[in-house]
Amino acid sequence: MHNSFSNESDENSIGWVATTDLFVLSTILIVGLSFGLVRYTSFLSDQLRECKKNSPCPPPIECPPPVVCPPCNEEEVDLLKEEIKKLKLELAKIKKTLSEKETKISQLNFEKQKLQMQLNERDKTISELKKEITELKDDIAELGNTANSIVALRGKLQNVVFLFDSSESMKDSGRFDKSKELLSQWIKNLRMDRFAIIDFDNNISPFRTELVECDEDNRLLAASFIKDNIEADGQTQTQTAIENTFEYYPEVDTIVIFTDGRATDNNGRELTKTEADKIRAWLLEKHPNVVINTVGIGDYIHKTAGDNNSGETMEFGFFLQMLAKKHNGVFIGIADEEK
Structure with a gap:
């Protein structure tokens, strides 16, 4: 009977030892993983700080407040549409007037060219007349010399x-x-x-x-x-x-x-x-x-x-x-x- 109790105690001791070993190993593993995780987290924090130091991030964009549309007024809408229609008519009139002015300017430029041609012709005629007058003066002077010679004064x-x-x-x-x-x-x-x-x-x-x-x-x-x-x-x-x-x-x-x-x-x-x-x-x-x-x-x-x-x-x-x-x-x- 003593031997049997002794054997059972030995088996229990072996089982307890094995359980204790497994617990120790698990604890060591958990501690190791925790230490590694802490180190990795610290590494990542260091990298993040370095990144912010080298390239600071822009301030966050603030979104505008949402536009709140007033309640629609049908009468005001109609008035606005009528105003837009009037403005379009005025714009059409202005465009028409502008076109007429451009046509008038074109006609005036044409008349200007005609007048310039007439002025050039007149200047040419005046130049020719001046030349004729000079020739006539020379003729008159020659006649005067002839008259003086005839009179013999x-x-x-x-x-x-x-x-x-x-x-x-x-x-x-x-x-x-x-x-x-x-x-x-x-x-x-x-x-x-x-x-x-x-x-x-x-x-x-x-x-x-x-x-x-x-x-x-x-x-x-x-x-x-x-x-x-x-x-x-x-x-x-x-x-x-x-x-x-x-x-x-x-x-x-x-x-x-x-x-x-x-x-x-x-x-x-x-x-x-x-x-x-x-x-x-x-x-x-x-x-x-x-x-x-x-x-x-x-x-x-x-x-x-x-x-x-x-x-x-x-x-x-x-x-x-x-x-x-x-x-x-x-x-x-x-x-x-x-x-």
Whole structure:
């Protein structure tokens, strides 16, 4: 009996030992797994912290509050639809107006092009007209030179003074009207820069007291002055006319004297040859560069000038010829027509 109890005790001891060993092993396994899990968790935490450190995460996105639609009002909806319809109509009108404006702008651009073409044509025409005017001026200048050559006057003909004898004797043989017509033609056609006219008899009547430009207007005014203002009367005060010429027109460079009578002094007395020589000497001394052209009208060859007291006589034509010769001018004789 003792042996049996002993054997049973041994078996129980062996079973308890085995159970104890299994418990110990399980405990060790659980502890090992727990330690490994803790280590792994710590590793993951370290990795997460490293990740946040290197690449911080963006803040969380906050969602907007939900839109709460008000309860629909059918009347307001209809009003909005009507307003939209009106706006669409206005938009259509604006588009139509814009299209019309664009069409108008296109038409205006076309008209602008047409006007520009017309302006170009006009400029071309103006340029051609200017060219023609220049050519005409050249022709007129050439005609003026021709006229000067035909008349054969000498001098610069820049500042010209015409002295016209309107004494009583100019009425003889129709010479007065012929002389006025000749003077008018010269005024109209001679090429000059400036000119003046002095009508002389007992009195001195200048066309102007200063030289005027030789343009078309002044030529016409001078022609009217010759026609309407010069009348034949009185004596031939040539000396006074010459003196007044230099008083009124100090810049004169050419003088043309029209006369048919014998020269007289300021008192109307006929000049003697000695007195006429003194006038020529005075002119040569005071105005040596002024060219004097003389035009003898009528019976200038046979007339003589003299002083009853001195007995000196002077052929009238000789006085005019010498006056022109001494002043580098030309003498032109116009005889009366034979009856």
